[in-house]
Amino acid sequence: MKTVERWFSGRIEQEITVIRWGTFGRPVLVFPSAGGDAEEIERFGLVDACGPLLAEGLVKLYSVDSVAGRAMITKADSPEHRMWLLNQFHECVRWEVVPAIHADLGGQAMDVIATGASIGAFNAVAVLCRYPDVFGAAIGMSGSYRIERFYDGAWSHDLYYSAPLQFLPGLEGPQLDRLRGRFAVLASGEGAWENVGESWQMAAALGAKAVPNRVDNWGPQWEHDWQTWRQMLPQYLRELS
16 A cells, blocks of 8 residues: 655755555655655665565555755755755654654554665664654665765764764763664675675764664675665564564
8 A cells, every 4th residue: 555645844945755655564764765756665676575564564664755865966056055954854854754654653653663775874874863752773774874975075063963973972861861772773785886884883883872783794795786675674674573
């Protein structure tokens, strides 16, 4: 069962689309890679790969347009605007997309699993770290966690608040306390275009704050590609659901 919802978000000053697959189960928000749209995971077979989980009612998949990722990759606006958009995109996810998911669940405020590949993995881990009040776990696949290179050397507080590798070292208080009760899986291959070192860097930042996490190295036969992610995601969702 597939449903599509679209609305104008004042936070990101444009329309955003959220799509759902499935009827019952743990809510899973899948961020597209780079600048993909909400239907990307269906076009590249990730929804079909999770078909048995959907049929069993273990998960409901949701996906959202990668608004900030698209700007990050195309560099259509100034670095300052792109960093602002990244921060606002995460705020849109927290205050608009997650409430829409909870409404779709009949008002149940269930913790959401965040996941994605490449830039989608960055977004998944970022929202877990920023909003552990609504996200219970993150599955980062082939993650690109050092995103500073996409902003032409510029920096702003928007980037600081959006990037876990920047804000985690200074994180304290109730947000960190809650985050320590969450879990992140950081999975990567070592084949073409993979960089498992970024997963280890993210794990070190989480571990330094006593946030439970695990790095899974799938080895050199797994590349930075949808074939890899179609194998990874069902395995981890079954483990966490």
